[in-house]
Amino acid sequence: MSGNESCIVRHFKHYGPLSESDTKLLQALEKEPISGTSGQTLWEEGDKAGEICTIKSGWAYSYRNIDDGTRQVLDVFLPGDIVGLREFAFKERMSGIKLLTDSVICRFPHNHLIDIFRDSTKLTTIFFSISARQQTLLTERLVNLGRRNAFEKTAHLVYELYMRLKRTNPELGNSFELPLSQQIIADALGLSAVHVSRTFSELREENMICRERNHVTLLDIERLESVIGFSKAYLQEQDYLSYVS
Amino acid sequence: MSGNESCIVRHFKHYGPLSESDTKLLQALEKEPISGTSGQTLWEEGDKAGEICTIKSGWAYSYRNIDDGTRQVLDVFLPGDIVGLREFAFKERMSGIKLLTDSVICRFPHNHLIDIFRDSTKLTTIFFSISARQQTLLTERLVNLGRRNAFEKTAHLVYELYMRLKRTNPELGNSFELPLSQQIIADALGLSAVHVSRTFSELREENMICRERNHVTLLDIERLESVIGFSKAYLQEQDYLSYVS
DNA sequence: GTCCACAGATAACATGGGTTATGTGATTTA
């Protein structure tokens, strides 16, 4: 397990070194991995909520269906991400989850999370940081939906995913697989699929982003950053673990 | 202190009964209250982040300034709310905070939060629930910005605030003080102030919401709920405290 | 290899909401 380190452990180590016992506690998060196929529904809005999941491999997204037949995509989840944290306080799922690729998922009941709160201040602090970080991503998306036009929205979405991939894969170049259809991108950005198509054409004409099939290349990262008003602030993460241990 | 129960303790008791010692730990959150006046800036984007705040009394809002001179309002905070939780994982503030009314605020350093993680599984669970609940509110706003028109957006904002007030003030009628200018509402909904004005005119014509000065009256709550596709799901909160204690 | 389903591109047209401008009443300042 040490050579082929678990995805969740790698994710947590991003926040600082872990002790033997913390690593063991954490590895319990990845017991009984189950695999799913692209398009599969993990759960739907209104289902009973009693567990969180870690994504060992693959991509997924969460969404809310709207009465008028449209839907809003709320998050896109990448390998190593934790899914379902925000329903910790609720009895029902507030949003559905579907897989974007074939994936491996590990389920973990809320009660075990509380056991971790009791047993490890360090892991608790990290879980709390992860929840805070998810909030920060959501507020960033709020800005995206509220105050940017289609061009900026689309650039931002691609760039956000790029940065998140790079966080766990520092060696990532300027090009990656993006298993999102234009319809899903539209549902994430509050746009129509037609306009997303127009916008990607424009991004290519401007030599900023080239998307073909499920593969994107960032052609001019500096200009991307200036278009979306990127600030490096939300990379400045805190390190409390020295205080904790 | 027991007759005039602290706001934060009342907020936490919403999640279940607290022991003597937990109540004491919690009351430390409201030491050294400082008062501020309407319009005052508590902190700005980029300031050093090292504490959370509880709002003992008054209203506030958080916002991000956008390069083009506009801004996005991210949250509106009510008495009893906790502010700044999402920067727990970061060194800098991701958004500014301003007071909407004269208020009383209590500051609480992040280190103390970690002390609570170590000392009380119950309070930790509640803090985690609050963070999760804040995430849920954010996703609800994401839906609002992404997939609703101006009429629905405005109805939703007013209704959300109404429900949140009612959560801590169950006796609240169908009318309350709303210290938000149309400009701030516009910045929260991704609209222009002019269109917010148009929309409130429409809401009044439809006999759904009447807003005059800083006072709103909900004229037809049922129709409001149907317009925004309200589901009671996000009131179905979980109760883990029996498991914890 | 043929057929089918689906993702995507593009075009023509419609519209919700932005922008700019002007007016009004309420509140504050002098």
Place this chain on the structure above:
DNA sequence: TAAATCACATAACCCATGTTATCTGTGGAC
């Protein structure tokens, strides 16, 4: 009391994005 400021209402005009429709290319099923 006069002047200045502010929050809001309303109207005219415009544009970004939605809607509907058609066409193309690709990959899967058989």
